[in-house]
Amino acid sequence: MVADTSDEAVAAAKELQKQTGTGWWVVKAQIHAGGRGKGGGVKLAKTLDKVKEKAGAIIGMQLITPQTGPQGKKVNKVLIAQDVYYPGPNKTAEFYMSVLLNRQTGRNIIMYSTEGGMDIEEVAAHTPEKIFKEEVDPKVGLQGFQTRKIAFNLGLSGNAFKEMTKFVAALYAAYINSDSSMFEINPVLKTSDDKIIAVDAKVNLDDNALFRHADYAAMRDKTEEDPTEVEASEHDLNYVKLDGNVGCMVNGAGLAMATMDIIKLAGGEPANFLDVGGTANAARVEKAFRIILKDPNVKAILVNIFGGIVRCDRVAQGIVDAYKSIGEIPVPIIVRLQGTNADEAKKIIDQSGLKVFSAILLKEAADLVAKVIK
Amino acid sequence: MSVLVNKNSKIIVQGFTGTEGTFHATQMIEYGTNVVGGVTPGKGGSKHLDRPVFNTVADAVKQTGADVSIVFVPPAFAGDAIMEAAEAGIKLVVAITEGIPTKDMIQVREYLRDKNTRLIGPNCPGVITAGECKVGIMPGFVFKAGKIGIVSKSGTLTYEAADQVVKAGAGISTAIGIGGDPIIATTTQEAVELFMNDPDTEAIVMIGEIGGSLEAEAARWIKQNGTKPVVGFIAGQTAPPGRRMGHAGAIIGGADDTAAAKMKIMRECGITVVESPAVIGETIVEVLKKVVA
Numbered sequence: 001m002v003a004d005t006s007d008e009a010v011a012a013a014k015e016l017q018k019q020t021g022t023g024w025w026v027v028k029a030q031i032h033a034g035g036r037g038k039g040g041g042v043k044l045a046k047t048l049d050k051v052k053e054k055a056g057a058i059i060g061m062q063l064i065t066p067q068t069g070p071q072g073k074k075v076n077k078v079l080i081a082q083d084v085y086y087p088g089p090n091k092t093a094e095f096y097m098s099v100l101l102n103r104q105t106g107r108n109i110i111m112y113s114t115e116g117g118m119d120i121e122e123v124a125a126h127t128p129e130k131i132f133k134e135e136v137d138p139k140v141g142l143q144g145f146q147t148r149k150i151a152f153n154l155g156l157s158g159n160a161f162k163e164m165t166k167f168v169a170a171l172y173a174a175y176i177n178s179d180s181s182m183f184e185i186n187p188v189l190k191t192s193d194d195k196i197i198a199v200d201a202k203v204n205l206d207d208n209a210l211f212r213h214a215d216y217a218a219m220r221d222k223t224e225e226d227p228t229e230v231e232a233s234e235h236d237l238n239y240v241k242l243d244g245n246v247g248c249m250v251n252g253a254g255l256a257m258a259t260m261d262i263i264k265l266a267g268g269e270p271a272n273f274l275d276v277g278g279t280a281n282a283a284r285v286e287k288a289f290r291i292i293l294k295d296p297n298v299k300a301i302l303v304n305i306f307g308g309i310v311r312c313d314r315v316a317q318g319i320v321d322a323y324k325s326i327g328e329i330p331v332p333i334i335v336r337l338q339g340t341n342a343d344e345a346k347k348i349i350d351q352s353g354l355k356v357f358s359a360i361l362l363k364e365a366a367d368l369v370a371k372v373i374k
Numbered sequence: 375m376s377v378l379v380n381k382n383s384k385i386i387v388q389g390f391t392g393t394e395g396t397f398h399a400t401q402m403i404e405y406g407t408n409v410v411g412g413v414t415p416g417k418g419g420s421k422h423l424d425r426p427v428f429n430t431v432a433d434a435v436k437q438t439g440a441d442v443s444i445v446f447v448p449p450a451f452a453g454d455a456i457m458e459a460a461e462a463g464i465k466l467v468v469a470i471t472e473g474i475p476t477k478d479m480i481q482v483r484e485y486l487r488d489k490n491t492r493l494i495g496p497n498c499p500g501v502i503t504a505g506e507c508k509v510g511i512m513p514g515f516v517f518k519a520g521k522i523g524i525v526s527k528s529g530t531l532t533y534e535a536a537d538q539v540v541k542a543g544a545g546i547s548t549a550i551g552i553g554g555d556p557i558i559a560t561t562t563q564e565a566v567e568l569f570m571n572d573p574d575t576e577a578i579v580m581i582g583e584i585g586g587s588l589e590a591e592a593a594r595w596i597k598q599n600g601t602k603p604v605v606g607f608i609a610g611q612t613a614p615p616g617r618r619m620g621h622a623g624a625i626i627g628g629a630d631d632t633a634a635a636k637m638k639i640m641r642e643c644g645i646t647v648v649e650s651p652a653v654i655g656e657t658i659v660e661v662l663k664k665v666v667a
Contacts, residue, residue, distance in 0.1 A: 067616075138480050138484045208449060240618075242612075242614060257584070257619050257620075258534070258651035260611075261610070261612055261649075363650075363652040
């Protein structure tokens with residue numbers, strides 16, 4: 001149960017007690033990053049007073065984990081969960097399990113390990129023999145012998161074995177039916193009474209399949225995302241914010257990454273990834289400029305367009321129009337237009353009277369970047 | 375000779391009468407590509423761009439003898455379109471469509487396993503044999519005929535590389551855009567193999583990006599079997615881990631799929647790796663000179 005305030009957290013804890021009889025609760029920060037326990041975002045509470053206290057402390061905190069970066073992420077919600085590590089007839093055990101695409105074979109695999117609750121990359125580095133992989137044949141889907149093999153390899157027997165085979169089958173079905181690109185359950189817990197439970201889960205959805213799942217849009221929590229990235233996506237611009245000082249605007253993802261690399265080689269650091277796509281018209285160029293300029297670290301902007309179907313002279317006119325519409329752009333802009341009508345484009349830029357450096361070759365653009373950031 | 379397509383290839387367009395299909399089919403025809411017709415279910419029997427429209431790929435193959443298909447069908451139906459082409463006996467399917475769900479592509483790839491069909495893409499700019507045949511969305515004028523083969527995951531970066539090669543005084547035999555999705559059918563290695571076996575290609579430009587292991591696999595194959603010089607570039611040296619860079623497949627998932635790791639393996643396998651995408655053209659020309667001398 002998810003709570004926005006410490007009072008809601010207590011109410012949730014009471015409800016959970018009614019449903020499950022639990023006397024201990026776990027309060028978990030809800031942010032889009034892993035390693036929350038390490039940053040103090042997961043706490044055990046043994047009384048309702050403690051639930052209130054811990055939830056109060058976690059909500060509103062700036063949680064720093066190995067995945068959030070040094071600035072951390074603000075916690076707006078907590079999850080109140082039953083404490084599943086309760087005592088019982090048998091010992092508890094933790095496992096690791098994920099479902100993902102094996103890009104080499106083009107098939108899904110279930111990856112699992114007896115080493116649950118740990119960083120799986122560490123396990124892979126030090127004890128690779130403890131990681132197992134089970135590939136699923138897409139013609140027939142996951143089979144019973146495969147779920148049994150997994151449960152045996154995890155060293156289970158009796159009721160826990162049966163529960164695990166059911167767990168694996170249900171997990172794989174959920175992965176397929178949700179059009180996910182990655183499930184990671186770490187840990188998968190065998191409780192002291194031999195139930196199998198997912199204690200923590202990370203799910204990546206396949207963006208390309210969202211059209212089949214209209215309900216997912218309602219679950220999107222934009223407060224967890226960079227506001228500029230959200231704004232860019234609403235305008236169909238593919239923007240990823242980075243930490244550098246040179247912004248860039250490029251058509252095509254591969255060329256955009258290559259342009260970031262050029263900036264670095266010229267002595268700068270890329271401030272963003274931005275693919276304006278195939279239709280770099282004035283309106284999109286203006287929006288892209290406005291988005292890049294929201295980042296106060298940006299000291300220069302490199303526009304790199306390879307005109308194919310898109311004509312460079314039109315893009316150049318778009319840049320001039322956008323520039324005039326925005327008014328004063330406080331940082332130097334380097335425009336590199338190559339391809340269809342590149343020479344006309346350079347003329348338009350050069351004659352516009354704008355404080356814009358223009359280039360045709362990628363090399364010239366790189367040299368200009370180095371010059372302006374000195 | 376060149377690879378995959380030439381002036382004798384007979385091409386049909388799937389999604390012929392749509393906006394994208396119409397625009398790019400027109401461009402392909404202007405380039406001199408032998409477009410023999412197209413497929414739009416429900417519009418069979420009509421004419422579009424002076425060419426016949428068919429309801430099914432099977433009809434189109436029967437009537438025109440087409441052996442190549444280019445797919446502009448929207449993502450939700452593109453997987454289906456690719457399988458229809460394979461079923462109809464099309465030898466080469468070029469899937470331009472961006473945004474096909476991975477689950478659909480898993481099925482498509484499985485379906486193609488026992489078919490005699492090569493798929494390029496999806497989410498790719500297509501294939502062009504300079505001066506002969508353009509089956510894609512690339513600006514044709516950039517690709518002047520010559521002896522350099524290009525294989526790349528990216529669209530505009532392919533044009534950039536081709537432009538540099540031409541400006542450096544060489545030309546292109548065939549350029550293959552293999553696509554930027556997590557599942558693409560023709561791999562970097564397969565494209566490199568085609569060029570190694572092509573008498574009209576003397577050297578290869580291999581352009582990759584972060585994510586996956588296609589470039590490393592190709593590099594290892596080249597080390598064992600390569601007979602022609604290869605110049606390589608990996609885009610995304612500055613990309614942060616865990617973030618998707620535009621292409622669905624361009625995400626660093628572990629230590630092995632960073633640009634640095636890929637470039638290291640490529641160097642170890644004898645590929646001339648450039649750090650700057652601005653020097654691809656001059657480097658391949660230099661490399662070629664050394665071979666000749």
